Amino acid sequence: MNSNWSREIRAVLRKEAQSELRTKNGLVTAGLFGLCSIITIAVATFNARITGDLAAGLIWVAILFASVIAIPRTFLVEEEQGTADLLRLFARPHAVYWGKALFNAAQTCVLSTLIVALFVLFTNSAVGVPGILVITILGGSFAMAGAVTLAGALVARANNRAVIAGAISVPLLLPVLGMGVGAMRVVFAGQMLGADPNEFLTGFVNSGWMSAVGLSCYAVATMAIGPWIYAAVWKS
Amino acid sequence: MDLRRGVEIVKQIDKLLFALFVAIVTVRSFYIPPAMSFMNPNLAKIFVWHFPCPMIAVSLLVLGAWFGYKHLQTRDLKWDIRSEAANELSYIFSLLTMATGILFSKVQWNAWWQWDPRQTSFLLVLLIYAAYFVLRTAFSDRERRAANSAAFGLAALLPALFLIFVFPRLPQVLSFHPTDSIMKGQIKGEYAIVVTGVMICMTVISVWIYRLRVRAGLMNLESENYDGNQLSDPSGHPTPSGVVRPVRLSSEN
Numbered sequence: 002m003n004s005n006w007s008r009e010i011r012a013v014l015r016k017e018a019q020s021e022l023r024t025k026n027g028l029v030t031a032g033l034f035g036l037c038s039i040i041t042i043a044v045a046t047f048n049a050r051i052t053g054d055l056a057a058g059l060i061w062v063a064i065l066f067a068s069v070i071a072i073p074r075t076f077l078v079e080e081e082q083g084t085a086d087l088l089r090l091f092a093r094p095h096a097v098y099w100g101k102a103l104f105n106a107a108q109t110c111v112l113s114t115l116i117v118a119l120f121v122l123f124t125n126s127a128v129g130v131p132g133i134l135v136i137t138i139l140g141g142s143f144a145m146a147g148a149v150t151l152a153g154a155l156v157a158r159a160n161n162r163a164v165i166a167g168a169i170s171v172p173l174l175l176p177v178l179g180m181g182v183g184a185m186r187v188v189f190a191g192q193m194l195g196a197d198p199n200e201f202l203t204g205f206v207n208s209g210w211m212s213a214v215g216l217s218c219y220a221v222a223t224m225a226i227g228p229w230i231y232a233a234v235w236k237s
Numbered sequence: 238m239d240l241r242r243g244v245e246i247v248k249q250i251d252k253l254l255f256a257l258f259v260a261i262v263t264v265r266s267f268y269i270p271p272a273m274s275f276m277n278p279n280l281a282k283i284f285v286w287h288f289p290c291p292m293i294a295v296s297l298l299v300l301g302a303w304f305g306y307k308h309l310q311t312r313d314l315k316w317d318i319r320s321e322a323a324n325e326l327s328y329i330f331s332l333l334t335m336a337t338g339i340l341f342s343k344v345q346w347n348a349w350w351q352w353d354p355r356q357t358s359f360l361l362v363l364l365i366y367a368a369y370f371v372l373r374t375a376f377s378d379r380e381r382r383a384a385n386s387a388a389f390g391l392a393a394l395l396p397a398l399f400l401i402f403v404f405p406r407l408p409q410v411l412s413f414h415p416t417d418s419i420m421k422g423q424i425k426g427e428y429a430i431v432v433t434g435v436m437i438c439m440t441v442i443s444v445w446i447y448r449l450r451v452r453a454g455l456m457n458l459e460s461e462n463y464d465g466n467q468l469s470d471p472s473g474h475p476t477p478s479g480v481v482r483p484v485r486l487s488s489e490n
Contacts, residue, residue, distance in 0.1 A: 148392070151388075151392055152389075152392075155372065155385045155388055155389055155392075156372065156375060156385075158376070158381060159372070159375035159376055159385070160375050160376070160377065161375060162375070165371065165372065165375045168368055168371050169368040169369075169371065169372050169389065171364075171368075172361070172364045172365040172367070172368040172393070172396070173365065173368075173392060173393060173396055174396075175361045175364070175365065175396055175400065176396045176399045176400060176404070179400075179404060183407075211407075219399075222395060223395070226391075226392065226395065227392075230388045230391055230392050231388075233309040233384065233387075233388055234309075234384045234385055234388045
């Protein structure tokens with residue numbers, strides 16, 4: 002990557018970080034949503050034993066909706082504040098996309114870590130395979146950032162854009178959810194993983210690793226295709 | 238003049254022959270031997286109508302994305318009309334896949350819906366393409382609608398292909414739905430003939446509907462362009478669309 006590209010991407014990334022740190026609007030809103038979701042889950046499952054499958058589903062629902070609130074904002078805010086045209090003048094579309102997607106990935110990573118930590122804290126669950134958890138959070142964050150940043154860019158000039166952003170982001174994230182749940186159910190399998198290693202357990206853990214790696218591959222695909230598609234609608 | 242009349246007659250004969258072919262295939266599909274390996278062998282004959290639907294739906298889905306790509310390259314609205322038509326038809330065939338699949342599920346597994354991965358993944362594909370049509374409604378500007386929906390169509394192709402081809406074949410996913418009927422040569426004899434016949438019927442009908450839909454779209458585009466031309470003067474500035482006359486609102490004056 003030549004220095005101009007990296008300078009443009011870093012400039013967009015720094016701009017996004019500074020805007021967010023100034024208002025903290027996205028992180029606070031999504032964080033509060035995540036916190037409310039986890040508290041609701043904890044209250045609903047009070048005294049009940051949460052299985053790995055259920056835990057994986059609940060965590061991903063919380064992460065998904067918290068992220069769908071926060072991520073598309075990067076483009077929607079530009080249009081609302083009238084700064085999008087300025088950005089079009091000074092930066093190339095690929096740089097804008099990657100700068101915003103990287104910022105969104107970092108933001109989703111923080112949110113996901115927070116949500117998982119709160120879930121473990123409130124439901125007293127045990128993390129069975131930390132390696133899968135780390136790869137799932139990283140891969141999932143990048144995959145969600147790649148897809149939802151693009152969705153935000155597509156609806157930035159639409160009527161009723163905030164609602165449409167959620168409506169078109171969630172379907173694009175269904176494969177992420179599928180693989181994310183597949184990986185997370187192994188992470189939260191809890192007591193079962195403490196048992197003697199046997200063929201079934203090895204296969205079960207391997208399926209978790211496969212899902213986590215699949216998630217990372219999906220992240221690479223969305224981050225690679227995203228800028229190209231974004232560039233096509235950049236000045237329409 | 239005679240030549241034109243001759244072409245018209247040939248076209249009519251073509252349509253009659255095709256209608257006859259559809260009738261024969263439809264009747265034949267009811268009289269094929271029962272599928273003995275299924276729980277209800279007689280009702281399982283719906284397979285011959287279920288099988289071609291997803292194939293046509295997926296082909297149209299890929300075609301819709303390709304037309305979207307062509308639109309992004311050329312910015313020609315005709316490609317957008319073709320893309321929209323292909324995606325609409327694909328959606329109809331996906332709905333037919335779901336409908337026949339649900340009946341097949343009831344016949345074979347004794348449940349209308351039992352969260353089989355293949356069944357679920359097709360439902361998710363339907364959701365993805367529902368979002369495509371939602372996105373189209375969100376733009377009033379035609380060019381912007383075309384560009385953004387083409388971009389979404391391309392972006393949605395990746396999760397759609399993943400859900401259709403990859404997800405049901407993952408080793409950790411257990412599905413009752415067969416995934417290699419063609420490759421293993423399981424469709425043979427009378428079934429192979431009728432399935433091929435149904436496939437030909439559905440393909441011809443889908444091409445016919447697609448062409449009608451595209452023609453309607455192009456006529457709509459032409460009429461919009463004509464209205465646009467009528468509303469602007471030669472310098473390109475819009476002119477008033479009609480004469481505004483003062484109207485008396487009350488009879489007091």
